[in-house]
Amino acid sequence: MQVNIDTQAELGLSVTEATTRAQIIGATIATIADHGYARTTFARIKERAGLSSTRLISYHFTNKAGLMQAVLSTVSETKSEYLRERSEGVDPADRPGNLRAYIETSVAFLRDYPQCERVLVEMAAHADDRDGWAMTGVMVGQLRTGALQRQLEQGRKEGAFGDISPEIVALSIAQAVDGVAAAYAADPSVDLDRYGRELADLFARATAR
Numbered sequence: 001m002q003v004n005i006d007t008q009a010e011l012g013l014s015v016t017e018a019t020t021r022a023q024i025i026g027a028t029i030a031t032i033a034d035h036g037y038a039r040t041t042f043a044r045i046k047e048r049a050g051l052s053s054t055r056l057i058s059y060h061f062t063n064k065a066g067l068m069q070a071v072l073s074t075v076s077e078t079k080s081e082y083l084r085e086r087s088e089g090v091d092p093a094d095r096p097g098n099l100r101a102y103i104e105t106s107v108a109f110l111r112d113y114p115q116c117e118r119v120l121v122e123m124a125a126h127a128d129d130r131d132g133w134a135m136t137g138v139m140v141g142q143l144r145t146g147a148l149q150r151q152l153e154q155g156r157k158e159g160a161f162g163d164i165s166p167e168i169v170a171l172s173i174a175q176a177v178d179g180v181a182a183a184y185a186a187d188p189s190v191d192l193d194r195y196g197r198e199l200a201d202l203f204a205r206a207t208a209r
Helices: 005-009 015-035 042-049 055-061 064-086 095-112 114-125 136-158 166-186 192-207
Strands: none
Touching: 015 042, 015 055, 015 064, 015 114, 042 055, 055 064, 064 095, 064 114, 064 136, 095 114, 095 136, 095 166, 095 192, 114 136, 114 166, 136 166, 166 192
16 A cells, blocks of 8 residues: 655655655555454564665654554545545535445445555454554544444434434444455455445435434
8 A cells, every 4th residue: 555655744754754654654554454463563564665674663663552553543544535535525414425425435445445444454353452552442443433423423413314323323334344345355356336335225224214
């Protein structure tokens, strides 16, 4: 995955430092996606990034917690921006329309950013890693269901949705998308557009007034 160098430069780094930092983050994302969180080591990241020494990783991120914070922040920003761009044509006040866009876009994200989705799954499964970032569980939960749950709560208050439990519906949607991700990993020929549409139809009926 290509990490935005400009985002790293915003930290006040030189061009060389920003480039190296982005290179390390990208290599870490790829390594987690390929080998899993538990088998992602500085040595593997060094090899993937083509670095001369693991000391470069420690120089930029101090420790594993700092690196994982940067990785999760990058994945979160990537997914949030993707969802925002793909939902631009939907009226913010159209709660059902935004719910449909969220579901269809979340499924499309599996195809366009498979490494990011794999990283989210892996980091959620290892949120209790003592050497990892302490806020991993909170941030993954926010990305998976937090924003969606708030959207559902607001829609229910406005009468756009029926008498639903926003927490349960948000979790159900997240788990449904996880199921699509598993199906897609097992068979890349899966029609994700159809999956997205049918999931959106399903939850449109489930949340209707």
